[in-house]
Amino acid sequence: MGLLPDTARDLGVSIPAGGASIAAYALGVVVGAPVLAVAGAAWPRRTLLVGLLIVLAVGNALVALAPNFELLVAARALTGLPHGAFFGVASLAAVDLMPPGMAGRAVGRVMLGIPFANLFGVPAGTWLGQQLGWRTAYGAIAILALLSALLVRVAVPQSFPHPDGAMRRELRALRRVQVWLTLLTAAIGFGGMFAMNSYIAPTFTEVAGQPASIVPVVMFLLGVAGLIGTPLGGRLVDWSVLRTIAIGLGGLALNLALFTVTSRWLIPAIVSVMLCSVCAGLLVVSLQLRLMTVAGDAKNLGAASNHAALNVANALGAWLGGVVLAAGYGYTAPSWVGVALAVCGGLVFALSLALHQRGGPIRGTSASRG
Numbered sequence: 001m002g003l004l005p006d007t008a009r010d011l012g013v014s015i016p017a018g019g020a021s022i023a024a025y026a027l028g029v030v031v032g033a034p035v036l037a038v039a040g041a042a043w044p045r046r047t048l049l050v051g052l053l054i055v056l057a058v059g060n061a062l063v064a065l066a067p068n069f070e071l072l073v074a075a076r077a078l079t080g081l082p083h084g085a086f087f088g089v090a091s092l093a094a095v096d097l098m099p100p101g102m103a104g105r106a107v108g109r110v111m112l113g114i115p116f117a118n119l120f121g122v123p124a125g126t127w128l129g130q131q132l133g134w135r136t137a138y139g140a141i142a143i144l145a146l147l148s149a150l151l152v153r154v155a156v157p158q159s160f161p162h163p164d165g166a167m168r169r170e171l172r173a174l175r176r177v178q179v180w181l182t183l184l185t186a187a188i189g190f191g192g193m194f195a196m197n198s199y200i201a202p203t204f205t206e207v208a209g210q211p212a213s214i215v216p217v218v219m220f221l222l223g224v225a226g227l228i229g230t231p232l233g234g235r236l237v238d239w240s241v242l243r244t245i246a247i248g249l250g251g252l253a254l255n256l257a258l259f260t261v262t263s264r265w266l267i268p269a270i271v272s273v274m275l276c277s278v279c280a281g282l283l284v285v286s287l288q289l290r291l292m293t294v295a296g297d298a299k300n301l302g303a304a305s306n307h308a309a310l311n312v313a314n315a316l317g318a319w320l321g322g323v324v325l326a327a328g329y330g331y332t333a334p335s336w337v338g339v340a341l342a343v344c345g346g347l348v349f350a351l352s353l354a355l356h357q358r359g360g361p362i363r364g365t366s367a368s369r370g
Helices: 004-011 020-039 045-065 069-080 083-097 103-111 113-132 134-155 166-175 177-189 191-197 200-207 214-239 241-262 266-294 299-326 333-359
Strands: none
Touching: 004 020, 004 069, 004 134, 004 200, 020 069, 020 083, 020 299, 045 069, 045 083, 045 134, 083 103, 083 266, 083 299, 103 113, 103 214, 103 266, 113 134, 113 214, 113 266, 177 191, 177 241, 177 266, 177 299, 177 333, 191 200, 191 241, 191 266, 191 299, 191 333, 200 214, 200 266, 214 241, 214 266, 241 266, 241 333, 266 299, 299 333
């Protein structure tokens, strides 16, 4: 996202059109998360995790070498395929390694990879791309993915799930109404974050009147906020998954609305987007645990589907943000779109909560408590 203006300019497309490269990655996750989670249900977990990281490395290498925008979009879609399945399977591996009653903290530790990436990788990649060209940043990501595959191979214990009926068992989760409602909550509600975040670079340069060099700083501070929100979310979901989702959605809507006002001034704008990032951290962990619970025995699909839904949110937010920008409403308009998405996600969650209370508590992990 921080390199969107550079990528669009180099490949000869507008910034709103360039948002398709963000959406392509997100749509790759949407397809890859359920398909690879189901197909890999009978695979040893460590083997599956290493394979997914290798695909990630190959995809990023192809992005770095793409000669035109169309091939870049295709390579971004390929790169997105392993994303959701990796985080889902990694979350399951972490829960198995933790004592009972600490599922939230286990998933929170896995999800710390996201704010750490935002804290170090995103600003470093943005700076590297600005200095040496955006292709260099994607080449560096490919190398880091290979290094990650090696670390997983060395550090993660192997496990062998029972293969009998694994694919059928995973697909049964798709019959559960609460699975679909939770996926819709994530896909719509979290889209608010991406509506704002996809166009954060031009918002700070055009609305706040800051130089492009401020964008890596903003990305760094977003990572700091995520580093607060993700472990906080891990602790809160061990108290109540449902309340944590409600807090995350309500806080996101409120702070997106605040950003439409504060985006004219540097410090207030940074505070607003950091608060959005904290709320996003709460949502990532709480929605992950909610899906792992309501999916029942379909562990892989339930765990991976969260990232499919979040990347539907990515595509939806980036697309709708581009629509209002192309219509000439200015760079604060995507944040208003974000408010509407967070509120709509909250309405879907309210329906899920009503059905949950009518049917009684869902049996599963301790994280299912409301």
